[in-house]
Amino acid sequence: MIGGRHPEQGSQESGRSIFADAEPDFYGQVSPLPIIAKCQWDPPLFKFSPKGLSKISLSPNCSPSPSLTLYFIVIMAIWPPELPPPANEEEKRSRSEEAKRAKRVSDEIDEAIEREKKEIQLQKKRRPRKVLLLGQSCSGKSTMMKSFQYHFAPKAFDADAEAWRIVIYFNLVRSANFILDMLAKYSGRLSSSGSLNGHQSPTGAVDELRHVRMRLSPLRQVEMILANRLAADTNARRIFDDDSPIWQQGKDYSVAVRGGSSWKSTVTSARQGAKASEVANARSIIEACKDDIDALWNDTAVHQCIKDNKVVLEDYSEYFLDQATRIGDCNYVPTPVDVLRARLETIGIEEHHISMETGEKTSFESGLRDADLMEADAGQEWIFYDIEGSRSHKATWVPFFEDVTSIIFLCSMANFDQKMPGSPPRGCYADSYSLWESVCKNKLLSNATLCLFLNKTDLLMSKLNSGVFFGEYVLDYKDKPNSYTEVASFYKKTFSEVHQKNSPRKRHLSVYPTCAIDTKTMSTVLRRGKPLLVPHLDETNIYYLNSQRSDLAGVP
Numbered sequence: 001m002i003g004g005r006h007p008e009q010g011s012q013e014s015g016r017s018i019f020a021d022a023e024p025d026f027y028g029q030v031s032p033l034p035i036i037a038k039c040q041w042d043p044p045l046f047k048f049s050p051k052g053l054s055k056i057s058l059s060p061n062c063s064p065s066p067s068l069t070l071y072f073i074v075i076m077a078i079w080p081p082e083l084p085p086p087a088n089e090e091e092k093r094s095r096s097e098e099a100k101r102a103k104r105v106s107d108e109i110d111e112a113i114e115r116e117k118k119e120i121q122l123q124k125k126r127r128p129r130k131v132l133l134l135g136q137s138c139s140g141k142s143t144m145m146k147s148f149q150y151h152f153a154p155k156a157f158d159a160d161a162e163a164w165r166i167v168i169y170f171n172l173v174r175s176a177n178f179i180l181d182m183l184a185k186y187s188g189r190l191s192s193s194g195s196l197n198g199h200q201s202p203t204g205a206v207d208e209l210r211h212v213r214m215r216l217s218p219l220r221q222v223e224m225i226l227a228n229r230l231a232a233d234t235n236a237r238r239i240f241d242d243d244s245p246i247w248q249q250g251k252d253y254s255v256a257v258r259g260g261s262s263w264k265s266t267v268t269s270a271r272q273g274a275k276a277s278e279v280a281n282a283r284s285i286i287e288a289c290k291d292d293i294d295a296l297w298n299d300t301a302v303h304q305c306i307k308d309n310k311v312v313l314e315d316y317s318e319y320f321l322d323q324a325t326r327i328g329d330c331n332y333v334p335t336p337v338d339v340l341r342a343r344l345e346t347i348g349i350e351e352h353h354i355s356m357e358t359g360e361k362t363s364f365e366s367g368l369r370d371a372d373l374m375e376a377d378a379g380q381e382w383i384f385y386d387i388e389g390s391r392s393h394k395a396t397w398v399p400f401f402e403d404v405t406s407i408i409f410l411c412s413m414a415n416f417d418q419k420m421p422g423s424p425p426r427g428c429y430a431d432s433y434s435l436w437e438s439v440c441k442n443k444l445l446s447n448a449t450l451c452l453f454l455n456k457t458d459l460l461m462s463k464l465n466s467g468v469f470f471g472e473y474v475l476d477y478k479d480k481p482n483s484y485t486e487v488a489s490f491y492k493k494t495f496s497e498v499h500q501k502n503s504p505r506k507r508h509l510s511v512y513p514t515c516a517i518d519t520k521t522m523s524t525v526l527r528r529g530k531p532l533l534v535p536h537l538d539e540t541n542i543y544y545l546n547s548q549r550s551d552l553a554g555v556p
C-alpha cells in the first residue's frame, strides 16, 4: 500500500501523480528510506516515504522553505482527492482497471523496496568485519585469535594443527633445556651430601639427576633444528638476549614469525627432503627423551630450585612439561588445547583472515552486548589484526586501522609482579594501564566498539593462592583482601575509569575476565557475550590450574 489512501479511491490527475515510476535510486543515491512516490513536478523536489507524514524526506539537492514543506505535507495528507461516483458503467470499468494498474505498480514498488532493503543488509553482512587485537606482549592476543578460529572456523583450526605441532615440540624442548640450564647454573650448589641447594631429590641421588641431564643433552640439537625450521622458512628472527640472565628472564632467545599464516604452509609443505628428515629425526629424539624429561620435571629438587631462586618460567612451560610423555609419543596428535597453549611470538602486524564456517552467533561485533548479537552467515569474513605487543605502544600504525569495527584489548592479570624491560624498568601493571589509556583516548579509534579482556584468570588465581600479594606490587590496591574476586574487581574498576575519563566520545565498554586457553569459558564469552562478569564473580565458576595442572575440563 502506498500513498495516503488506497489507489482505488483514485490516484491519477493529469500532470501529477503520487505513483512514481520510482526507481529506488531516483536521486542517484542509495537511500536508507524506501522511495515510495515522488511528485512529478519538473524538476522533482521531494520524495516521500510510505510511513506517513513524519517520514517525508527531501531530495538532498533541494532546500525548500518551511511554507513549501508544509504545503507538501498537506498535499500528502489529503491526496488523492475523493472522486465523484462514476457516471456510467464504462467509467466504472475504466476506474477499476486504473486502480488495478495502480495496485500492480504499488506492489512492484513494495517488492523493489524489500529487495533494496535485503541487498543493503546483505552488503553490510558481506563486508569483512575487522578486529584489532591490542595489548602487551604475552597478554594472549594470538591465543584469543586462535580461540575465535577454534569456535567459528573449526575446520581451518584443525588444518593448522599440523603446523602447530612443530611449535609444540619446540616449546617442550625449549622448556626442558631451560630447566637444564637452570640446573647447570646452580650445579655449583650441588652438595656432597647429594642434595641441590640443601633439598634432597626424591630419587635420593643427585647423581641420577646428573645422568638425566646427560641423557637429555641431544635436546640441544633438537632445539636448534626446530628453531631453524620455524625461523629459516619464515623470515622469522631469533632473538638473542645476551644481557638478561636466563634463569631470571626465562628468555635467552625466542622464536617469532612474521607475516600472518604463511609460515604454517611452509612448515607443513616440506614433507620430503633433508628438512623433513631433520624434523623426523628430532621427533625420534624427543620420543627417546620423553621419560627423562618427565622424570626431570617431576623431581622435587627442581621445583625447589625454581622456588628458591625465584626463577620465572614461560607461561607455556609447565603445561608442556606436564604433558611430555603424551607429546613425545610417536602417535601424538596435537589437541586444541595444545594448539592454544603453543607460543610463537608475533612480529610486527599480522593479518589473519577467518572465514566463518559455523554461521553461528558471535558477540564480537557489537561490543558484546546481548541485544546486538550478530547472526553471522557461514562465509562471513573476519579480519584480525594481531599487533606485536611491543609495537602496541607505538601508535604509528593507528591511521591504517581507522575503519576497524572492534578493538579487543587484552590485559594479562597475571604479570603484575613482573617488570617490563626498559630504562627505567616499570611494572607490568603500570605498563598495561598506560597502554590501555592511550588506546582509549585515541581519536582515530573512537568509532570502534571496545572490549577489554582481563586475561589469564587461571594464572592470577594460582599466583594469589601461592601467596603472592597483589598490593605489594600495585600500591593503589592498598590493603584490600588478596583474593581473586577483589583483584579482578580492582582491574575492572580502574580500567573502566580510565576509559570513562579518556574516551573521546561516549561509548559502550565491555569488560570480561577471560582465560584464553580454556575452550569452554571462551565459548561462552565469544558466543553469548555473557560470561562471568566481575561484579558477580563466582570463583567456583572460573577455571584455574588444579593440582594436575593439565586438567582443562573442570569448567562448569
Ligand SMILES: Nc1nc2c(ncn2[C@@H]2O[C@H](COP(=O)(O)OP(=O)(O)OP(=O)(O)O)[C@@H](O)[C@H]2O)c(=O)[nH]1
Pocket (backbone or CB within 6 Å): 135, 136, 137, 138, 139, 140, 141, 142, 143, 144, 315, 316, 340, 341, 342, 343, 344, 345, 346, 347, 387, 388, 389, 390, 455, 456, 457, 458, 459, 514, 515, 516, 517, 518
Ligand atoms: N595459562 C594461561 N596462558 C595463557 C592465557 N592466554 C594466553 N596464554 C599463554 O600465554 C602465552 C602468550 O600468549 P600469546 O597469545 O602468544 O601472546 P601475545 O599477546 O600474542 O604476545 P606477542 O605475540 O608477543 O605480542 C602463550 O603460551 C599462551 O598459550 C591464559 O588465559 N592462561
Ligand SMILES: [Mg+2]
Pocket (backbone or CB within 6 Å): 141, 142, 143, 344, 345, 346, 386, 388
Ligand atoms: Mg602474538
